[in-house]
Amino acid sequence: MHPLCIRFCALRRVNPSRDSGAGVIFTVAIDGPAAAGKGTIGRAIAARFGFAHLDTGLLYRAVGAKGGDPVQAAQSLTPGDLARDDLRTLAAGQAASVVAVDPEVRAALIAFQRRFARADGGAVLDGRDIGTVICPEAEVKLYVTASAETRAHRRWLEVGGDEARVLSDVVERDRRDSERAEAPLKRAADAHVIDTSALSAEAAVAVAVGLVEAALARGRG
Ligand code: CDP
Numbered sequence: 001m002h003p004l005c006i007r008f009c010a011l012r013r014v015n016p017s018r019d020s021g022a023g024v025i026f027t028v029a030i031d032g033p034a035a036a037g038k039g040t041i042g043r044a045i046a047a048r049f050g051f052a053h054l055d056t057g058l059l060y061r062a063v064g065a066k067g068g069d070p071v072q073a074a075q076s077l078t079p080g081d082l083a084r085d086d087l088r089t090l091a092a093g094q095a096a097s098v099v100a101v102d103p104e105v106r107a108a109l110i111a112f113q114r115r116f117a118r119a120d121g122g123a124v125l126d127g128r129d130i131g132t133v134i135c136p137e138a139e140v141k142l143y144v145t146a147s148a149e150t151r152a153h154r155r156w157l158e159v160g161g162d163e164a165r166v167l168s169d170v171v172e173r174d175r176r177d178s179e180r181a182e183a184p185l186k187r188a189a190d191a192h193v194i195d196t197s198a199l200s201a202e203a204a205v206a207v208a209v210g211l212v213e214a215a216l217a218r219g220r221g
Helices: 003-014 016-021 038-049 057-066 070-075 090-099 103-118 130-134 148-159 163-179 201-220
Strands: 027-031 052-055 123-127 140-145 192-195
Touching: 003 103, 027 038, 027 103, 027 130, 038 052, 038 123, 038 140, 038 201, 052 103, 057 070, 057 090, 057 103, 070 090, 070 103, 090 163, 103 123, 103 130, 123 130, 130 140, 140 201, 148 163, 192 201
Parallel strands: 027 123, 027 140, 052 123, 140 192
Antiparallel strands: none
């Protein structure tokens, strides 16, 4: 079993804040290009419905940051690797998208993500291939996007530096993520598109919450 599975699955069983979702298998899959606001929406949905949240980009960022053989790094990733404080930098994002091209790296991380997605209590995962590869059976699929300029501006507010460089970083990563052969970034046919270019974070979250509420109500009805 992957080392991340041992720790995360144990945490899920004992986390009292997730009692409200117990007994529910329900997955919200969020995909989209770099810095589109997937994390903001994912965290808000998890908090609102008591679901567990996994930022799958962090897995690839941690593999890229570890250095050495990326396949070995992916196979031995630990919760400590995900807690490094240098994973949100532009360099870590680029390194992530380079290792993410490797099918063996992706294969090493699939079982953990699938298990997380279908564990008891509900889950939200955000990334590039959640609705297409990790959990095609997800009850709700969202494809969160925005213009490259809007996304780059938001990322620049977080990381600072030269805004033009942030834009070229975002565009380069989107290209690499969309053009790779294995699990490329693409919208699942049944995903709801949320274009956040002209939406505040609150408005984008409200749209997503409405879609999850509707799916939960259909499941009950
Ligand atoms: O936060 P941001 O959208 O900029 O990126 P991220 O979600 O942290 O992902 C970093 C990189 O990891 C992406 O550019 C992808 O190359 C890769 N990734 C992936 O291939 N598959 C995923 N499910 C998540 C991330």
